[in-house]
Every structure is written in C-alpha cells, then in structure tokens.
Amino acid sequence: MVADRHFDAVLIDLDGTMVDTAPDIVAAVSRMLEDFGITPLPFDTVSGFIGNGVPNLVRRSLASAGIDQQFDIERALRVFEQHYADTNGQLSRVFPGVTAGLRGLRERGYRSACVTNKPEALAASLLARTGLGNYLDVLVAGDTLASMKPSPEPLWHACRLLDADPAHCALVGDSPVDVAAARAAGLPVFIVSYGYAGETGAEALRCDALIDSFEALPAILAQERRLTHAK
Secondary structure, three states: OOOOOOOOEEEEOOEOOOEEOHHHHHHHHHHHHHHOOOOOOOHHHHHOOOOOOHHHHHHHHHHHOOOOOOOOHHHHHHHHHHHHHHHOOOOOEEOOOHHHHHHHHHHOOOEEEEEOOOOHHHHHHHHHHHOHHHHOOEEEOOOOOOOOOOOOHHHHHHHHHHOOOHHHEEEEEOOHHHHHHHHHHOOOEEEEOOOOOHHHOHHHOOOOEEEOOHHHHHHHHHHHHHHHHHO
C-alpha cells in the first residue's frame, strides 16, 4: 500500500484493464495475415503482444508468422487498421466490476482519465460503445503525443488535462508497460490481477497494489486519504 499520499485522480489503462479487447485484436490480426496468405497465429501468441501500441503489435505478429523483415510494415499497418475498425468492440467485453468501480470513483469525487497506447479513434469508439466514456473525464491515446507508454509523458499530460498534481494521482494498469510508465512518471501503480501481464504474471510485477476488481478501487483510495488526513 502507498503511504503518506492521498489521491485526487486516477489514470486508467484500457486494453486488459477495463476491457478485454484481445478477441477483437486477434481477429483483426488473423484477417490481416489471411489477406497476405498467411496462416493465423494462436490466440495466446497475439494477445501477448498487446499493450505496446499498434505498430509493435503488427511487427511482432508478422515476425512470429515468419515474415521477412523487409516486408512493407506500413502496408500491413493499413490492412490491420482497416480490419480492426470493423472488429473493434464486436467481440470485446468490459471486465466484471469495471463499470461499478468507475461509477464509485465518480460518486466519490475522483477525476479519471483513460491513458492507453491504442490510437485515439479506436479508443474513443470503444469507450463510447461500452459506455465507459461516461465515467471518464479525459482520454490520452497512443497518438495524442509523440510518445506513448512506457514514456511518462502521456501520464503527465493526463494529469495536466485533469488539473491534478501528479503527486496525488495513481495509475491502474495490467502490464509491465504500465509499471514502467508509472515509475518513470513518479506515480504509484495498481495492477489488476486478470489482465495481459503475459509471461511475467501480474503477481510478479513490482506494483504498489494488486487488485482483483475495480470495485475495490474507491475503498483503496479512500483508505489512503483517511490515513493521510489522520497523520
């Protein structure tokens, strides 16, 4: 638990943290590979590439499929994006407890931002489709700035948009990318136990707290606020 700190705002990852988007993404990658005459990859292989942005996802998928490094990555990106525009939100689902947790944060006066490496058009569409956007004040996407997580810049930018001091913000995520971004930005990081941590495993990530459900977030933050005020 984080000592001597109270929280005013929460920054939240999207894929693997609020929404299980892997089925949409894997379907789009499979369609991209099929367009190039390549056998689709196993679900777990592609889902393990989620979290570092679309270009990284496409490059690693092509490499795993045995595609030569000289392959036109820009063409592959365009094909993937066309397919993902169709699959985005079609197969994904909001993780249990997320909507209730976000509602609880808002009711208790916490401001919140979605900070994701997903492109803004896709992220905004997904948040609208799932209704989660109704509980979020800000969206900072993978193409909002010149850099994305694990750079600290998206986190600091979200804090500025929320008019919140980074010293009183926390990040909620699911992967080593989120942990690295939070550490670089000087924010505590809470990791969900059900996300896309991959081979590392959520339990092995050096986070400040491991949470099983978003419904626990308001209580965790409120507890820290009470502890700080009591000092």
